[in-house]
Structures are given as structure tokens and as C-alpha cells.
Amino acid sequence: MAKPNKKTPESSVDVYCNQCKTQLFKYRKGGKGSLIKCFKQRITKDYTSQPCTCPSCNAIFARDTLVRGAPAFKIIGGKVFSK
Template identity: 65%
Template sequence: MSKPSKKGPNNTVNIYCKGCNYHLFKYRKGGKGALLKCFKERISQNFTNTPCTCPQCQQIFARDCLIRGTPAFKIIGGKVWSK
């Protein structure tokens, strides 16, 4: 399988914690589908202190993994919402 494009999309979405509405990421997302994974190279602003954990409510919202050989966060369903 091919790696995600280095350039990436231009439009960004804001990703928030579902439990406390804390702003977690500003992410360059491509396509219209649901947010399933966040490639680390596409995160433009990261507001978390520890990876995959909300700084305000300490809820784990993702898992650190490799997708197609690229480091990414695999989002746990129902833990985040995006706008």
C-alpha cells in the first residue's frame, strides 16, 4: 500500500474531546468521511501534553500505531468530535 501524500490537504478541522470539549488538535483532513485516524505529519497544531490523552479530563481518545508504515493516532470511536 502507498503512503499518505506528503503535501496533504489544505483544509483543516478542529478536533475536540467528547467528554469535556477541550481543543485537542488542528488537523489537515482530506475527504468527507468520518475521522478514523490522524497521521502525525498532518497535525498542524497539537494542544495535548501527553500523546493520546486529553489534558483536561485525562481520557484516552486514541492509540499510537503505524498505518501504512507512517506514524498515526487511531481514534477510538465516540471519544472525539470535529468541526
């Protein structure tokens, strides 16, 4: 399996909790599609205290997994939005 590109994309998005609108992290996203997975090496600023859990409403928004051999968060549909 191919690993994600080592060169991080130029564009950065802010990821927010859909329930309480709290910012979760800043992420370097490549492509135009929706946010399905977040590679941990591309997260530039993390605002969560526990992994995959919103700091204000304690909602679980992702699952910790390996994607193409790299550690990543697999986003649960409808739990987050990005700007």
C-alpha cells in the same frame, strides 16, 4: 503499502474531546468521511501534553500506531468530534 500523500490537504479541522469539549489539535483532513485516523505529520497544532490523552479530563481518545508505514493516531470511536 502506499504511504499518505506528501501534499497536505487544504482544509483543516479542529478536533475536540467528546467528554469535556477541550480542543485537542488542529488537523489537515482530506476527504468527507469521519475521522478514523490522524497522521502525525498532518497535525498542525497540538494542544495535548501527553500523546493520545485529553489534557483536562485525562481520557484516552486514541492509540499510537503505524498506518501504511507512517506514524498515526487511531481514534477510538465516540471519543472525539471535529468541526
